[in-house]
Amino acid sequence: MIRTGNEYRESIRDGRQIWIDGEKVKDVTTHPMFKPVVDVRARIYDLAHEEHSRKVMTYADEETGEANAIANRLPKTQQDWKDKRAAVELVQREAGGVVTRVGDETIGEMWSLYDGQDVLNEVDPRFSENIRRHIARTIKGDPFHISANTDPKGDRSKAPQDQDPDMLLHVVKETDSGIVVRGAKYETAAAYANQAFTKPTIANWGNDKLSDYAVGFVVDLGSPGLKFISRNGFAGRAPAADYPLANRVDEVESLVVFDNVEIPWEDVLFYRHTKAAAFIRSTLHRYSALPFVQRTLHLADLMIGSALWNVKQTGLEKQQAVQEKLAQLACYREGINAHLTAAIANAEASPGGLLMPNQSLLYTGRVFALSQLPAMMHTARELCGGQICITPDSATFNDPEVSPWLEKFYTINDNWVAEDRRRLLAFARDLLNSDYAGHRLTFQLFAQSPPFAQLGAVYRNFDWSGPLDLVKDAANLSEKVNGSL
Structure with a gap:
């Protein structure tokens, strides 16, 4: 039960x-x-x-x-x-x-x-x-x-x-x-x-x-x-x-x-x-790679949400340079989502009679999600700004002697008061900059297998015959050419 x-x-x-x-x-x-x-x-x-x-x-x-x-x-x-x-x-x-x-x-x-x-x-x-x-x-x-x-x-x-x-x-x-x-x-x-x-x-x-x-x-x-x-x-x-x-x-x-x-x-x-x-x-990962990559999709959503709330709080969301960086994060996020969706839409029968995600799309999606993650985290850091690494802790915000100053400098307007600002910056810091964030990044890199093994899975599961046959016909290569790898 x-x-x-x-x-x-x-x-x-x-x-x-x-x-x-x-x-x-x-x-x-x-x-x-x-x-x-x-x-x-x-x-x-x-x-x-x-x-x-x-x-x-x-x-x-x-x-x-x-x-x-x-x-x-x-x-x-x-x-x-x-x-x-x-x-x-x-x-x-x-x-x-x-x-x-x-x-x-x-x-x-x-x-x-x-x-x-x-x-x-x-x-x-x-x-x-x-x-x-x-x-x-x-x-x-x-x-x-x-x-x-x-x-x-x-x-x-x-x-x-x-x-x-x-x-x-x-x-x-x-x-x-x-x-x-x-x-x-x-x-x-x-x-x-x-x-x-x-x-x-x-x-x-x-x-x-x-x-x-x-x-x-x-x-x-x-x-x-x-x-x-x-x-x-x-x-x-x-x-x-x-x-x-x-x-x-x-x-x-x-x-x-x-x-x-x-x-x-x-x-x-x-x-x-x-x-x-x-x-x-x-x-080993012909099935388990899908929920693993989906969790990286969730991490991308957390980065986008943190960055977007920050630019909204600070009034920068209409700047073209900011929108371009947000678009980069969106492309990363949707690239992961596309691989997951396509892997299911093009799922394959397994040798044991199960339905496994399309192996080439799943493994290339994993490489895409993990190889781009460090750069995307840095893009999110840029959008969150330098305050995520210099903001005082909550105890300081509550200290009666200095809290008026922090209220003054961290309150943006009537909608965004100091406590909301502190909470967002604390969340973004923990997501992107903290010991936990570094641990999570390394874990994502090695949790299923190291990068060389992930690329090896792509090599074993990609259909190489399509490009080989395409160029064989386009270049009029000899029929005796062996198209296998």
């Missing part, structure tokens, strides 16, 4: 070992650096029950009639994707900022493996059965599901066997019950999620067909032997009045240590066969 926010909170009070900011966390749901984002995830669960939002967040199971989350529904029609986009948009608006791992992005990675059941059957038919069961369980059980990709890696000039083997997650032994794994993964939201689809990063297998590092599984994040060593959170460092995004939507990453963790056989999705591991690496 679909869960409530409080049921989710109870599910992560399981005694897991978490460290952050030099302390061991007693309750992840109440710790000041985790509580805001836990509350956002809980809010998503509650939206599925509330009258005004449940039709956007849920659908009725065709067989049982039970309400399930739109996010977890296997995509089979264009309407399914449109429904998913509507749910993501609602979540972003409710959160008041961009939230990624607490939404629905990573469940799509499981669908990629669902498409690879033929590959899994070559390895072991049990693994194909396991992925089908896990997807069904996720649909009905409604867990907070995340992804685990990146390892510490160590010295990347060496094979993992030639250094500390734990630098890449690997299997150390088999038991009657399952496999035992050691190593570590960096995972966003792991400290407050229920389960993680764990699979290898790009590994140096050479020509090996078998490897203890080629392993993929779903891990219960309450399992014995897991340790969560989290980065210092942004929430609570400074007042929410001055840093509203950092205090509301910071998704905390953790180094998750697997200290001889046993994974039951029924949770193993592939093991040892490098062919299966290579398949999932090459198709």
